Amino acid sequence: MFIHLGGNRMIRISEVVAIIDVNTNKASDPSCSFIELAKKEGQVEQISADEIKSFVITKQKVYGSPISSLTLMKRAEQSQNHQKL
Secondary structure, three states: OOEEEEEEEEEEHHHHEEEEEEOOOOOOOOOHHOOOOOOOHOOOEOOOOOOOOOEEEEEOOEEEEEEHHHHHHHHHHHHHHHHHH
C-alpha cells in the first residue's frame, strides 16, 4: 500500500521508518541532528513549496511534507487496515 505525502508524492508504507512532527523536533533531539545531517548531504526532498509540517524518513531519503504528522499517521493506519480486509 501507498501513503500520499502531499503534492504529487506517494511512497510505499513499507518504506517509512519514521514520521516526525516539525514542531516537536527540538535541537537536543537526536532526530533533529539526523535531519540536519540529511539536509547537508542533500537527502531531504521538500515535496512542495508549502511550509514543511512533518518529515517522513525512509532508508533512502527524508521527505519534507506539508501534511501534519498526525494526518500522515492516520493515512498510514487506514491503508494498513484496508490491506488487511
